[in-house]
Amino acid sequence: MKNFLSRLEVTQERIDRYGRANGDREMLHYDPAHARSRGFRGPIAHGTMLLAPLVDLAVRRYGERFLAGGTLAVRWTAPVCAGEIQLAMIDEAGAIQAVNESLPGQPVTLCGTATCDGGPA
Numbered sequence: 001m002k003n004f005l006s007r008l009e010v011t012q013e014r015i016d017r018y019g020r021a022n023g024d025r026e027m028l029h030y031d032p033a034h035a036r037s038r039g040f041r042g043p044i045a046h047g048t049m050l051l052a053p054l055v056d057l058a059v060r061r062y063g064e065r066f067l068a069g070g071t072l073a074v075r076w077t078a079p080v081c082a083g084e085i086q087l088a089m090i091d092e093a094g095a096i097q098a099v100n101e102s103l104p105g106q107p108v109t110l111c112g113t114a115t116c117d118g119g120p121a
Contacts, residue, residue: 004060004090006053007101010045012082018049035081042081050076050086050098050110057090062116072096074112090114 015029027034028044035043051074058066080086080100086109088098094114099106 002092004057006057006088008050008053008086008088010050010080010082010084010086012043015043015045015049015082018046022046022048032082040079040081042083044079044081045086047076050080050088053086053088054090054096054098054114057088057096058114058116061090061092061094061114066114066116070114070116072112072114074110076110078107078109080109 012030019025019029024046028038028040029035029046030043032042035041051072054072054074055066058070058072062070074096078100084100084102086098087101087106088096088110090096094116096110096112096114097108098110100109
C-alpha cells in the first residue's frame with residue numbers, strides 16, 4: 001500500500017505570514033508568554049495552516065479531480081508549536097494521520113479521512 005507523505009516545518013515566521021494572510025490575530029499564535037500561560041509549549045500553528053499540506057497530499061493521492069469533488073474530514077488531537085515539525089500521511093485507503101515529529105513519541109496531531117467523489121479512486 002502506497003503512502004503519501006508531507007513534512008511541514010512550523011516556524012514562527014510561517015505562522016506570522018499565515019496569520020497576516022488570513023487576518024487571524026489570536027495571540028496564541030504570536031506571543032510565547034501568552035501561549036505558555038494557556039498551557040501550550042509556545043505559539044501554536046493555525047489549524048488550517050496544518051491542514052493545507054493535506055490538500056496537496058490528497059491531490060497526489062486522487063489526482064486533480066480531488067479539487068472538484070474531494071473532502072477532508074479531520075480531528076485535531078494535539079497542537080504543533082513554532083519550532084516543531086508536522087509529518088502528515090494519507091494512505092491508499094484515504095486514511096489521514098499527522099504526528100509531531102519534534103516531540104518524544106511523536107504524538108498524533110490530527111487524524112481523519114480523505115475522499116473523492118464518495119470514495120477512493
